[in-house]
Amino acid sequence: MIKLNNIAKRYQNRAGFTYVLQQINLDIAEGDFVTLMGPSGAGKSTLLNIIGMFDSDYEGEYFFNGQSVHAMKPKERAALNKEQIGFVFQQFHLLDDMTVAENLELPLSYRNLKKSERQAIVADTLDRFHIVGKKDLFPAQLSGGQQQLVAIARAIVAKPALILADEPTGNLHSDQGREIMDLFKKLNEGGTTIIQVTHNEDWAKYGNRQIMIRDGWMETSSAQIAQRPLHSSRS
Amino acid sequence: MNDLKFAVRQLLKNPGFTAVAVLTLAIGIGASLAIFAVVDAILLRPLPLPESERLVTIYHEYAKSDMGRMGTSIPDLYDRRGKIEAFTSIGAYMSDSVVVGDAGAGRREEALRVSSDFLETVGVHPQMGQAFSEDQMTFQTHHVAILSNDYWKRQFDADPQVLGRRVRVNGFDKTIVAVLPAGFRFLSTQPQILLPLSSQVDHRGVERLHSNSDWGMIARLRDGATLAQAQAQMDALDAVIQPQFEWAKQVAEAGYRAMVVPLHADHVASIRPTLLLLQAGGCLLLLIAAVNLVNLLLVRASDRVKELGVRQSLGASRGHLLRQTLTESLMLSSAGGLAGLGLGAIGVRVLRVFGVEQLPLGLQVTLDGRGIVVAVVASMVFGAVVGLALTAFYLRSRLVDVLQAEGRGSTGSRGVQRLRHGFVAAQMALAFVLLVGAGLLSLSLKRTMEVSPGFQAERLLVGHLSLIHKNYLDGAVRQRFIERVVERVNALPGVSFAGLVSQTPVVGKGGASDSRVLSLLDQGGELITPYVYGIAGDYFRAMGIPLREGRYFDVAASSRDGRVCVVDEIFARRHWPDKGAVGQLIFDGPEVEPEEKPFTVIGVVGAVRQTDLTEPSKHGAVYFRLPEFPNGFDGLHLVARTAQSPERLGPTMVKALRDLEPEIPLNDVRAMESRIADTLVGRRSPALLARVFALTALLLAAVGTYGVLGVAVAQRRREIGLRMALGALPRQIGRQFLLLGLRLLAVGSAFGLLGAWLAGKAMQSQLFDVPPIHMATFGRTFLLLGAVALLACLLPALRASRVAPSEALRSE
Known part of the structure; x- marks a missing residue:
C-alpha cells in the first residue's frame, strides 16, 4: 500500500542543513497496524505528516497504491488524501462550534455527498461507536476519551483505507487510552490499515509492526533495518 | 452542515465581536452615506429639468469693484434675446414671495416672476393652459398667473375648469392662465405661483443697463453648441451694445463682463468645497472603520487558523475554505451595510437638523435608490475583499504547523502582528x-x-413687509403708511426703538449701488460702490449702530431734514481722511447732472458687516431716508429693539400690524440672532x-x-x-x-x-x-x-x- 524510498527531510539554517528525517525506506502493506516509536523530536510526527500528505517538502519517493505521491500536484495529492486517509490527532481537533453529529458530517460535506446520504452515514457511525445519545452535544460537553472517540469516528466516517493517528491517547488516562486502542484494533481487524505514533509500549503492542526512529533515522522495523552512520546527521 | 448556518453560529458565538464589527462598519457606511446623499442631491444629480445639462446662467461680473457678482437688468433680456446663436432661448426670473388671497385671509406663498420664454427655456410645458406671452410682460397687461400643481390641488381642489378663474395676489386680481406639471422645482425654490416678470416698455433700452440688476438670467444651449461658443458670442454682443451705454467707460473700468456658466454648477458653486470637504471626512471615517474591522477580523482569523487547518485535513479544498470565509465576511459586511443604511437614513435626518435644507438644492436631499445601491455594493465589495484576504491568510499558514501547534499563540506571527x-x-x-x-x-x-456685526444683534426682532400692493403704489401713501407702522410698533410695550430698512445688513443680500462724492469729483476716475440703505424711524438706535460724528436722522421732525444722508465710518475715512465728513456733499450715480441736488452728510455711524460676517465692505455704506432713497423699494424690514426676549414680542407685533393694515401682513418675524445664526x-x-x-x-x-x-x-x-x-x-x-x-x-x-x-x-x-x-x-x-x-x-x-x-x- 505504502512504499517510501530514501525519504529525507531537512531544514536550512545558518550553519547549513538540519536533517529531521534521513534514508527512510519503508513498505507498509494493506491491513498492517504499524507503530512508530521513538523519543521526542526523533521525526515520528514528521514522517506521519509526509505519509498523510500534509507535508510535501521532502526528498525521496513516496508511492501510495502504486501512485507516485512525490510527483503529484498539490490538488492531486489533496484529492488522494481525501479519498484514502483519515487522521486522528493527539489534541482531537474537534470543532468546538459544531455538535458531535455535525463534526462527523464535516468530512462528508467535502465529498459531494447528498444531504440524505451524509445523514445516513453519520447515523450509522454514531450507532457503531455507541454515541447516538451524544450526537447533539458540543465537544466541550464531552470527556477527553469521548472527544477522542468522536475524533476517531470522524476519521473513519468517510471510509478511508488508511488511518494515521498521532499520539491518539496522549491526552487520555489509561482506561480511556485502552478503550481507544481496542477500537483501533477492531478497525484494523475490519481491514483498515493503521499507522500510529506513540510513546506507550503497551499501546505499541496493539500493532503488528513496530518501527523505532531516532534522530531522523529508522532504526528497527520488523520489515527492514536501516544502518545508522557513526557521524553527525548535519551536513 | 452548510456554510450559512455555521457563519450565523460563528457570529452569534461572539456577540461582542459581531456587534463591534457590525457597528464599526455601520458607522463608516452610515456617515459616508449620509454625506453622499447630500453630495449626490446637490452636486451629482442633474437638476430636475429636461436636458438640464444644456441650461446655463448668465451673470454680470464687476471684477475690479466691490460689487463682485451681480444679476442682469431689464434691457439685457431684450438685447440678448434671439441674438446669440448658441442659445435656443433666453429667460429671466426673480424669486419673490407674495400674499395670495383676500384681505386678512391671505397666505404668503413662494412665487417666481418669470419672463415669457422662461418655461420654454427650462423645458417645462404647463399641464394645462399656456405659458405667459410677451404681451403680458408690461405693468398694464400682467394680470395673469400660473399655478403650481400643488397649489392648484390644494387651493382649487384640482378644478379642471380652473383656467380663467381669478386669484388675488398682493391685493390684485390675476387670471389663471396655466397650471404647472406636478413636482416643478427651479433650483432651490418650489414656487407655488408664477407671475410675469413685467417691466415698463420704455425701461428696456440701453440707458437702463446695469441698473436694478436683480434679475436672474438663464439660457438653453443649442444642441451641439459649447459653453465657449456661447461666451464668445456673448462677449461679441456686449462689444456692440455696451459702448451705447452712457457710462460705458466706468463700467469697463469696474471690470464688467457677462459670464456664461453652467446653471447647476453655478448654483452650487458656493457650497461645493464644503461638501467635498465633508465627503472627504466621511470617506476618512469609512477608511478608519474599514481598517478597524480588518484588524478585528485579523485578530479573529489568528484564533481560527487551527479550525480552518482541521477542515483542510478533513478534506476541505481551497474552494471550500474560500466559500466559508466569504460567507462569513459577506454576512458580516451585509449586516454592517444594512445597519449602515439605517444609520445613513438617521444621518440624513440629523443633517436636516443641521440645516442642510438651507443649502442650495438642499430640499432635494434624500436617501434614494442610488445611495442604497452604493451602500449595498460598497459593503458587498468590502466583504468580498476581506473574505479573499482572510482566505489567503489562512492558506499561507502551513497545515503541518497549524495542526501540530499547541496553542493559539503560535498563529500570531510577527508579520501579522x-x-x-x-x-x-x-x-x-x-x-x-x-x-x-x-x-x-x-x-x-x-x-x-x-x-461683531457692527450692531447689537441681541434683543432685536426683525420682520418683513411687502409693499407691492395696489393700495400702496403711490409714494406719499407709502410714506404715511411707513410712519404709522413705526409709530404703532414704537408704542408697543417692551419696544424701546423701532425702525424700517430697505435691507437688513449681514442677513439680507445687500444693495450695492454707485454714489459719487462731490468733493472728490475733480480727482475723478474711480467708480465706488458703497452699500446703500433706505431707512425710516429710529433705525440706528433700534439696531444699536453707534454714532461717530454728527447726528442721526431727526426722527421727530423728519420732514425738515431735507436732502440729507448718513455715511458709515469706512465711507467717511475713505473719502475724507483728513477732515470731518459732516457737511460734505454726495451725489447718487456715477455722473453728476447739472440740475441734480446733492445729499448733505449729517452724521457718521459705525460700520456694519454688509453681506457676511467674514467680509468687511471696502467701500462702506450710505444711509438715506426712505422718501429720498434713490434705489426705490418694494419690501421693507421692520426692526424693533425689545426689552424682553424678541421671540415673545413677535405675535404682538404681527397682530398690531394686522390691525393697522390687514392687506400687508408682517412676515418672517424672527430674532436677529437667529437670522445671523442661519447665515x-x-x-x-x-x-x-x-x-x-x-x-x-x-x-x-x-x-x-x-x-x-x-x-x-x-x-x-x-x-x-x-x-x-x-x-x-x-x-x-x-x-x-x-x-x-x-x-x-x-x-x-x-x-x-x-x-x-x-x-x-x-x-x-x-x-x-x-x-x-x-x-x-x-x-x-x-x-x-x-x-x-x-x-x-x-x-x-x-x-x-x-x-x-x-x-x-x-x-x-
Missing part, C-alpha cells in the same frame, strides 16, 4: 487628521461668531459634522488600540507567565504593553501631523482667520489622542501585569 500594529497606527493617523480638521473648522466658526449654516454644519466624525474616529481608534493590545496580551500570556516566573515585576510587564501603545501613538501622530498639514492646506479656503497650521490645535489634538490611546492601552497593560505565572504556564 506588524500588520495589526500598522493598522492601529494608521487609524491613529487618520483620527489625528479628522480631529485637527474638526478643530480648525470649529476654531474658524468660533472666530466668525466672535466677529453661519455653511460654517456651523461642517464644523459640527467634522466634530461628530472626529469623535467617532477617536472612538474607533480607541477600540482598535484596545483590541490589538488586548489580543497581544492574550496571545503572549504564556510568555508573560514565563517572564514573571523568571523574575519580571508586574509593573515591568505592564510597562512593556504601555510602551507598545505609546510607540503606535508616536508613529500614528507623526503620520497624522503630515496628513493634518495637507488637510489644513486643502481646507484653507473654508477657514476664517485660522492658518492651516495652527500649533495650538495640533497640540490639543495630540494630547486628546494621547489621552484616549493611553486609556485604551491601560486596561490590557493592567491585565498583563496581573497574569498569574502558574496559570499562564498551565493553560498552555
Whole structure:
C-alpha cells in the first residue's frame, strides 16, 4: 500500500542543513497496524505528516497504491488524501462550534455527498461507536476519551483505507487510552490499515509492526533495518 | 452542515465581536452615506429639468469693484434675446414671495416672476393652459398667473375648469392662465405661483443697463453648441451694445463682463468645497472603520487558523475554505451595510437638523435608490475583499504547523502582528487628521461668531413687509403708511426703538449701488460702490449702530431734514481722511447732472458687516431716508429693539400690524440672532459634522488600540507567565504593553501631523482667520489622542501585569 524510498527531510539554517528525517525506506502493506516509536523530536510526527500528505517538502519517493505521491500536484495529492486517509490527532481537533453529529458530517460535506446520504452515514457511525445519545452535544460537553472517540469516528466516517493517528491517547488516562486502542484494533481487524505514533509500549503492542526512529533515522522495523552512520546527521 | 448556518453560529458565538464589527462598519457606511446623499442631491444629480445639462446662467461680473457678482437688468433680456446663436432661448426670473388671497385671509406663498420664454427655456410645458406671452410682460397687461400643481390641488381642489378663474395676489386680481406639471422645482425654490416678470416698455433700452440688476438670467444651449461658443458670442454682443451705454467707460473700468456658466454648477458653486470637504471626512471615517474591522477580523482569523487547518485535513479544498470565509465576511459586511443604511437614513435626518435644507438644492436631499445601491455594493465589495484576504491568510499558514501547534499563540506571527500594529497606527493617523480638521473648522466658526456685526444683534426682532400692493403704489401713501407702522410698533410695550430698512445688513443680500462724492469729483476716475440703505424711524438706535460724528436722522421732525444722508465710518475715512465728513456733499450715480441736488452728510455711524460676517465692505455704506432713497423699494424690514426676549414680542407685533393694515401682513418675524445664526449654516454644519466624525474616529481608534493590545496580551500570556516566573515585576510587564501603545501613538501622530498639514492646506479656503497650521490645535489634538490611546492601552497593560505565572504556564 505504502512504499517510501530514501525519504529525507531537512531544514536550512545558518550553519547549513538540519536533517529531521534521513534514508527512510519503508513498505507498509494493506491491513498492517504499524507503530512508530521513538523519543521526542526523533521525526515520528514528521514522517506521519509526509505519509498523510500534509507535508510535501521532502526528498525521496513516496508511492501510495502504486501512485507516485512525490510527483503529484498539490490538488492531486489533496484529492488522494481525501479519498484514502483519515487522521486522528493527539489534541482531537474537534470543532468546538459544531455538535458531535455535525463534526462527523464535516468530512462528508467535502465529498459531494447528498444531504440524505451524509445523514445516513453519520447515523450509522454514531450507532457503531455507541454515541447516538451524544450526537447533539458540543465537544466541550464531552470527556477527553469521548472527544477522542468522536475524533476517531470522524476519521473513519468517510471510509478511508488508511488511518494515521498521532499520539491518539496522549491526552487520555489509561482506561480511556485502552478503550481507544481496542477500537483501533477492531478497525484494523475490519481491514483498515493503521499507522500510529506513540510513546506507550503497551499501546505499541496493539500493532503488528513496530518501527523505532531516532534522530531522523529508522532504526528497527520488523520489515527492514536501516544502518545508522557513526557521524553527525548535519551536513 | 452548510456554510450559512455555521457563519450565523460563528457570529452569534461572539456577540461582542459581531456587534463591534457590525457597528464599526455601520458607522463608516452610515456617515459616508449620509454625506453622499447630500453630495449626490446637490452636486451629482442633474437638476430636475429636461436636458438640464444644456441650461446655463448668465451673470454680470464687476471684477475690479466691490460689487463682485451681480444679476442682469431689464434691457439685457431684450438685447440678448434671439441674438446669440448658441442659445435656443433666453429667460429671466426673480424669486419673490407674495400674499395670495383676500384681505386678512391671505397666505404668503413662494412665487417666481418669470419672463415669457422662461418655461420654454427650462423645458417645462404647463399641464394645462399656456405659458405667459410677451404681451403680458408690461405693468398694464400682467394680470395673469400660473399655478403650481400643488397649489392648484390644494387651493382649487384640482378644478379642471380652473383656467380663467381669478386669484388675488398682493391685493390684485390675476387670471389663471396655466397650471404647472406636478413636482416643478427651479433650483432651490418650489414656487407655488408664477407671475410675469413685467417691466415698463420704455425701461428696456440701453440707458437702463446695469441698473436694478436683480434679475436672474438663464439660457438653453443649442444642441451641439459649447459653453465657449456661447461666451464668445456673448462677449461679441456686449462689444456692440455696451459702448451705447452712457457710462460705458466706468463700467469697463469696474471690470464688467457677462459670464456664461453652467446653471447647476453655478448654483452650487458656493457650497461645493464644503461638501467635498465633508465627503472627504466621511470617506476618512469609512477608511478608519474599514481598517478597524480588518484588524478585528485579523485578530479573529489568528484564533481560527487551527479550525480552518482541521477542515483542510478533513478534506476541505481551497474552494471550500474560500466559500466559508466569504460567507462569513459577506454576512458580516451585509449586516454592517444594512445597519449602515439605517444609520445613513438617521444621518440624513440629523443633517436636516443641521440645516442642510438651507443649502442650495438642499430640499432635494434624500436617501434614494442610488445611495442604497452604493451602500449595498460598497459593503458587498468590502466583504468580498476581506473574505479573499482572510482566505489567503489562512492558506499561507502551513497545515503541518497549524495542526501540530499547541496553542493559539503560535498563529500570531510577527508579520501579522506588524500588520495589526500598522493598522492601529494608521487609524491613529487618520483620527489625528479628522480631529485637527474638526478643530480648525470649529476654531474658524468660533472666530466668525466672535466677529461683531457692527450692531447689537441681541434683543432685536426683525420682520418683513411687502409693499407691492395696489393700495400702496403711490409714494406719499407709502410714506404715511411707513410712519404709522413705526409709530404703532414704537408704542408697543417692551419696544424701546423701532425702525424700517430697505435691507437688513449681514442677513439680507445687500444693495450695492454707485454714489459719487462731490468733493472728490475733480480727482475723478474711480467708480465706488458703497452699500446703500433706505431707512425710516429710529433705525440706528433700534439696531444699536453707534454714532461717530454728527447726528442721526431727526426722527421727530423728519420732514425738515431735507436732502440729507448718513455715511458709515469706512465711507467717511475713505473719502475724507483728513477732515470731518459732516457737511460734505454726495451725489447718487456715477455722473453728476447739472440740475441734480446733492445729499448733505449729517452724521457718521459705525460700520456694519454688509453681506457676511467674514467680509468687511471696502467701500462702506450710505444711509438715506426712505422718501429720498434713490434705489426705490418694494419690501421693507421692520426692526424693533425689545426689552424682553424678541421671540415673545413677535405675535404682538404681527397682530398690531394686522390691525393697522390687514392687506400687508408682517412676515418672517424672527430674532436677529437667529437670522445671523442661519447665515453661519455653511460654517456651523461642517464644523459640527467634522466634530461628530472626529469623535467617532477617536472612538474607533480607541477600540482598535484596545483590541490589538488586548489580543497581544492574550496571545503572549504564556510568555508573560514565563517572564514573571523568571523574575519580571508586574509593573515591568505592564510597562512593556504601555510602551507598545505609546510607540503606535508616536508613529500614528507623526503620520497624522503630515496628513493634518495637507488637510489644513486643502481646507484653507473654508477657514476664517485660522492658518492651516495652527500649533495650538495640533497640540490639543495630540494630547486628546494621547489621552484616549493611553486609556485604551491601560486596561490590557493592567491585565498583563496581573497574569498569574502558574496559570499562564498551565493553560498552555
